[in-house]
Amino acid sequence: MMIKLYFKQAWQLLKQNPLFSLINVMGIALSIAVITMLVVVMQSWVANLEPEVNRSRTLYVKWAGIQKKTNDENCGNGYLSLKTINACFTPLTTPEAISVVSPLQIQLIALPGGMKATRCHTLFTDGQFWKLFHFKTLEGRLYTQADLNAGIQKIVLNQTTAKRIFGSSESAVGKQLVLNYRLFTVCAVVADVSPLATDAYADVWIPYTTGQIKENDWAENISGNYKVFLLARSSADFTKIRQELSKRVDAYNGSLQEYQLNLRSQPDTKLVEFGRFGPSDPDTVSLILTFVLAIVMLLAVPAVNISGLTMGRIYQRMAEMGVRRAYGASRANIMLQVLTENLFLSLLGGMLGVAFSYIGLYLCKDWALSSTAYFGLHIKPELTIFLFLNPWTIFAIFLFCALINLLSAGIPAWRSASVDIVKAIENK
Amino acid sequence: MIQHLIHIIWNQRKQNAWIWLELVLVIVCLWYTTLSLYNNYHRYSEPLGFDITHTYRLEVAERSADAEGYISAPGEQKTGSSLLKLMDRIRRMEGVEAVSFSIASHPYNSMSNYLQAYVDTTATRLLWYRVSDSFFDVFRIKASNGSSLRGKLTESSVILTQDAINKMFPANADATRKVIHMEGSHEDVRIAAVSTPVSYGEFFGCVPSVYTLFSDNYIENGINPGNINMAEVCIRVSANADRNDYADRFLELANNSIHADNLYIKDIRPVEYMRYDLISSGVKRMRMNTLLGGFLLISVFLGITGTFLFRTRQRRSELALRVAMGSSRNKLLYFLFQEGFILLALALIPAFIIAWNIFFATDGMVGAGTSFGFAEEERGVIIRASRFFIAFSFSVGLIAVMMIAGIILPALRAVKMQPAEALHDE
Numbered sequence: 001m002m003i004k005l006y007f008k009q010a011w012q013l014l015k016q017n018p019l020f021s022l023i024n025v026m027g028i029a030l031s032i033a034v035i036t037m038l039v040v041v042m043q044s045w046v047a048n049l050e051p052e053v054n055r056s057r058t059l060y061v062k063w064a065g066i067q068k069k070t071n072d073e074n075c076g077n078g079y080l081s082l083k084t085i086n087a088c089f090t091p092l093t094t095p096e097a098i099s100v101v102s103p104l105q106i107q108l109i110a111l112p113g114g115m116k117a118t119r120c121h122t123l124f125t126d127g128q129f130w131k132l133f134h135f136k137t138l139e140g141r142l143y144t145q146a147d148l149n150a151g152i153q154k155i156v157l158n159q160t161t162a163k164r165i166f167g168s169s170e171s172a173v174g175k176q177l178v179l180n181y182r183l184f185t186v187c188a189v190v191a192d193v194s195p196l197a198t199d200a201y202a203d204v205w206i207p208y209t210t211g212q213i214k215e216n217d218w219a220e221n222i223s224g225n226y227k228v229f230l231l232a233r234s235s236a237d238f239t240k241i242r243q244e245l246s247k248r249v250d251a252y253n254g255s256l257q258e259y260q261l262n263l264r265s266q267p268d269t270k271l272v273e274f275g276r277f278g279p280s281d282p283d284t285v286s287l288i289l290t291f292v293l294a295i296v297m298l299l300a301v302p303a304v305n306i307s308g309l310t311m312g313r314i315y316q317r318m319a320e321m322g323v324r325r326a327y328g329a330s331r332a333n334i335m336l337q338v339l340t341e342n343l344f345l346s347l348l349g350g351m352l353g354v355a356f357s358y359i360g361l362y363l364c365k366d367w368a369l370s371s372t373a374y375f376g377l378h379i380k381p382e383l384t385i386f387l388f389l390n391p392w393t394i395f396a397i398f399l400f401c402a403l404i405n406l407l408s409a410g411i412p413a414w415r416s417a418s419v420d421i422v423k424a425i426e427n428k
Numbered sequence: 429m430i431q432h433l434i435h436i437i438w439n440q441r442k443q444n445a446w447i448w449l450e451l452v453l454v455i456v457c458l459w460y461t462t463l464s465l466y467n468n469y470h471r472y473s474e475p476l477g478f479d480i481t482h483t484y485r486l487e488v489a490e491r492s493a494d495a496e497g498y499i500s501a502p503g504e505q506k507t508g509s510s511l512l513k514l515m516d517r518i519r520r521m522e523g524v525e526a527v528s529f530s531i532a533s534h535p536y537n538s539m540s541n542y543l544q545a546y547v548d549t550t551a552t553r554l555l556w557y558r559v560s561d562s563f564f565d566v567f568r569i570k571a572s573n574g575s576s577l578r579g580k581l582t583e584s585s586v587i588l589t590q591d592a593i594n595k596m597f598p599a600n601a602d603a604t605r606k607v608i609h610m611e612g613s614h615e616d617v618r619i620a621a622v623s624t625p626v627s628y629g630e631f632f633g634c635v636p637s638v639y640t641l642f643s644d645n646y647i648e649n650g651i652n653p654g655n656i657n658m659a660e661v662c663i664r665v666s667a668n669a670d671r672n673d674y675a676d677r678f679l680e681l682a683n684n685s686i687h688a689d690n691l692y693i694k695d696i697r698p699v700e701y702m703r704y705d706l707i708s709s710g711v712k713r714m715r716m717n718t719l720l721g722g723f724l725l726i727s728v729f730l731g732i733t734g735t736f737l738f739r740t741r742q743r744r745s746e747l748a749l750r751v752a753m754g755s756s757r758n759k760l761l762y763f764l765f766q767e768g769f770i771l772l773a774l775a776l777i778p779a780f781i782i783a784w785n786i787f788f789a790t791d792g793m794v795g796a797g798t799s800f801g802f803a804e805e806e807r808g809v810i811i812r813a814s815r816f817f818i819a820f821s822f823s824v825g826l827i828a829v830m831m832i833a834g835i836i837l838p839a840l841r842a843v844k845m846q847p848a849e850a851l852h853d854e
Contacts (some may be wrong), residue, residue, distance in 0.1 A: 023734040034723050106695040117683050181495040212492055214654050297457050304453055305731040308446025312738045367712055375538060376702035
């Protein structure tokens with residue numbers, strides 16, 4: 001009941017002092033806006049985002065380091081070969097599922113018979129791929145592990161590509177088209193995927209046995225053209241999977257003559273995988289540290305700023321506090337009053353901040369949400385509202401609003417509660 | 429006068445402490461972002477040694493036996509000779525100025541190969557580019573004396589970058605015609621020419637490098653269906669021909685008429701696309717710093733405006749008294765500004781000490797720039813106190829501007845009052 005009164009009072013104060021309140025609210029809004037942008041960017045890397053709904057329990061391996069056995073010197077890097085995958089990953093028993101996928105490729109797609117061919121983004125996958133990622137199938141049936149093993153030339157299209165080639169997704173299933181001039185039959189049409197889903201995104205998907213990726217004999221065929229995703233039953237199994245994998249890798253290296261495979265710190269969690277670009281391990285610790293430092297700065301500056309303003313206002317209202325104390329209000333009551341009044345402004349600022357952050361992120365989405373997964377392909381990320389509505393984002397925004405409120409009104413609240421009653425009423 | 433002002437500030441210390449603390453905090457944070465931005469920009473703007481405007485990277489693929497339009501060979505057909513034929517056709521297309529062939533070598537391709545080169549028995553690790561002769565035309569890489577490198581490279585000679593020469597022959601300025609020995613080869617090779625230093629890309633800096641030749645002979649015999657996907661065919665297009673939709677028009681044309689035997693062009697994209705992704709983490713960092721800098725400046729503005737609004741309102745009668753006692757309004761304005769700047773000056777001292785200590789503790793904040801794993805000694809040490817001072821003065825300057833902007837509104841409001849009315853309150 002009291003809280004409602006405090007809010008009413010806060011509203012009155014806001015009306016009395018519009019300029020101060022504006023400065024106060026803007027200060028908080030600005031800080032929450034930038035913090036929200038950081039949180040949303042971080043979420044775009046790790047959140048369970050359609051169709052990559054299992055990111056939090058998936059491990060990723062994409063990079064094979066090749067070393068000479070004699071001196072452990074690194075002599076090359078690449079994706080994984082099927083030989084390596086079959087020796088090290090396929091036999092693993094701890095994961096629930098294992099999927100083998102190529103990096104995104106550009107292929108030429110056309111109707112049979114010499115129509116103008118256009119570029120499309122293609123993924124070569126196995127049948128397990130559809131288990132790891134939850135695609136929305138609009139028409140037809142996705143290809144299976146049996147299709148993969150038989151090398152059947154089936155193709156899955158996204159809705160946009162189906163419309164572009166056949167006019168509609170309903171009419172596409174069962175029809176034929178040529179991909180890199182080779183004949184494929186459309187087996188299913190799925191809903192479009194956001195480029196933020198860096199491992200699942202493509203325009204078309206085909207079984208990797210039909211993709212004609214050539215195995216590379218160099219260095220005992222350790223490196224090749226595939227990535228591996230390991231779906232654990234829960235993230236608690238990660239350590240067990242790592243141990244099992246490391247045994248497999250040791251056995252595999254024992255079977256090789258001159259070279260050996262070095263996975264470095266892989267398999268990665270999604271956060272580490274996002275930063276992995278190039279042969280060395282990504283510096284995830286310093287990335288997180290940068291984020292934390294930025295957030296500390298974003299909280300500290302407005303906190304000091306607003307503390308000063310609130311302090312000034314509290315001094316003006318000392319008599320009021322004194323009277324309340326004289327009539328029996330406890331220190332906790334007074335502190336609660338100041339904090340609640342300020343919370344009103346903080347929430348107002350928070351809401352404004354989220355709106356700002358959406359605009360800000362929309363303006364800089366091209367670089368802020370971009371990923372190295374599409375190297376050189378010029379795929380522009382989209383800003384999805386899901387990143388804002390995601391429970392983690394909402395929780396983080398509330399947390400930071402509360403934190404900024406405590407930081408910016410904590411000291412003034414304490415000071416106003418601990419002042420001597422008589423002096424306060426005298427307003428000295 | 430100043431003593432008087434300091435006295436006033438001291439008397440209001442409870443409030444001034446907050447604004448002072450904010451100023452110290454903001455100066456340090458802004459200095460940090462500015463210096464980080466400066467370090468990054470310095471690397472970003474280093475000369476590259478190549479030029480990628482109007483260049484495109486093509487991807488060439490070969491039709492498989494089950495593909496539509498496959499031409500079954502009348503006799504033996506080599507992928508390599510088809511590729512030479514294809515490159516020749518591309519060269520004759522309208523608007524195409526040069527066509528090059530390379531493997532893991534064109535700018536921003538994100539791959540790197542290293543090679544040990546020996547002068548007598550001293551080894552130097554060099555970044556290794558394997559290119560056709562026309563590569564230097566496509567990417568406009570010039571000899572260190574500014575002349576063209578066309579026709580210099582042969583199968584028994586190499587081109588070294590100037591920084592590689594400086595490293596391998598420290599005593600000798602003119603190294604051409606000297607011989608070096610390459611790892612994995614039995615014969616000595618001649619240094620045919622010296623190019624300007626060549627960068628791996630913005631932020632990465634120049635690395636001592638060596639160019640070796642892919643002759644037509646090598647392409648004809650060395651390229652097969654197994655490695656055609658590694659072939660980099662790059663073209664330079666004339667500025668007139670390179671309009672927005674060049675890549676699309678090229679691909680359409682290529683689809684219809686530009687193929688050789690079973691080779692076709694699968695994709696064409698500006699080298700710029702690869703540049704964008706390769707340097708994205710550095711660019712992100714710079715933009716992030718700019719964003720945080722902007723946030724800090726607006727925060728200072730809001731803080732100053734709020735504080736001075738409050739202060740001038742609280743001291744209305746004092747200010748009115750000054751006017752009543754004959755102080756002009758301009759003088760009053762000046763007085764308020766002076767007060768603000770003394771506060772700033774007071775904040776400068778601790779801010780400077782904190783910033784200098786951070787600068788020192790982090791070795792000149794080299795880490796705040798991007799180094800991408802290239803050894804620091806190869807790039808030259810960047811501890812330069814001058815950068816510290818430039819960044820510090822720049823941030824203080826910006827904060828001063830924000831102070832003026834923040835004080836002006838409350839100050840104007842304050843001096844517009846009627847002294848009689850204001851004093852009436854008393």
